Amino acid sequence: VIISVASFKGGVGKTTTALHLAGLLADSGPTLLVDDDPNQSAQRYAGRGGDRLPFEVLSSSVWSKQQPQVEHQVFDTPARAESADVRSLARGSDLVVLVSSPDPMSLEALLDAARLLDSTPEARYRVLLTLAPPYPETDAAEAREALEAAGVPLFRGQVRRAKAFQKAAMEGVLVYQTRDPRAKMAWLDYRAVFQQLRDELEVTA
Ligand SMILES: Nc1ncnc2c1ncn2[C@@H]1O[C@H](COP(=O)(O)OP(=O)(O)OP(=O)(O)O)[C@@H](O)[C@H]1O
Ligand SMILES: [Mg+2]
Numbered sequence: 001v002i003i004s005v006a007s008f009k010g011g012v013g014k015t016t017t018a019l020h021l022a023g024l025l026a027d028s029g030p031t032l033l034v035d036d037d038p039n040q041s042a043q044r045y046a047g048r049g050g051d052r053l054p055f056e057v058l059s060s061s062v063w064s065k066q067q068p069q070v071e072h073q074v075f076d077t078p079a080r081a082e083s084a085d086v087r088s089l090a091r092g093s094d095l096v097v098l099v100s101s102p103d104p105m106s107l108e109a110l111l112d113a114a115r116l117l118d119s120t121p122e123a124r125y126r127v128l129l130t131l132a133p134p135y136p137e138t139d140a141a142e143a144r145e146a147l148e149a150a151g152v153p154l155f156r157g158q159v160r161r162a163k164a165f166q167k168a169a170m171e172g173v174l175v176y177q178t179r180d181p182r183a184k185m186a187w188l189d190y191r192a193v194f195q196q197l198r199d200e201l202e203v204t205a
Pocket of ligand 2: 014
């Protein structure tokens, strides 16, 4: 399958999401993460871990030269994607995962992206809320309510805000490969999201 991870706002967890979804896809076949961000954050992330990720990371320029035929590909995109780029990415993907944190600025940008994809023929997308603050903060629940009211398709699960993700980023590994006490819960968040994605895209293990 081909998945693109995008948002119109920076720093909402795109690269983290792209890496973790690629890690989950890698269980069911060779997987490539295509780093389409000129900041090369995914490549640098992978570099810090020295090849401890269960998939390969390629820059988009190398990818377009080689056109590798790999079972699963995940595209990480720049902080502020251009509308035209998101549209063409969406056309080439089985699913666009639109990422947002549950804060007003990020949600506003998310609604713009959702409308853009609504008006893109053949584009299929689902929204993932990340950086969800812990109970008793209600930001994520309120964001879900607002998005549901706006008719935006959401993943049933969401990804909590957890320092384990920053630790994983520093070590260049996926969150389950860190020793943080909350790493397990953090990993389960992405696993649950992946299960829905897998069922909907009919990825076979
Ligand atoms: N669920 C989370 N909990 C805590 N920190 C997180 C979480 N997800 C991502 N982060 C951290 O937030 C920062 C931004 O995440 P990330 O790089 O994935 O966002 P991005 O949308 O790709 O950013 P950019 O737009 O700059 O490419 C990183 O330091 C990352 O480790
Ligand atoms: Mg990024």
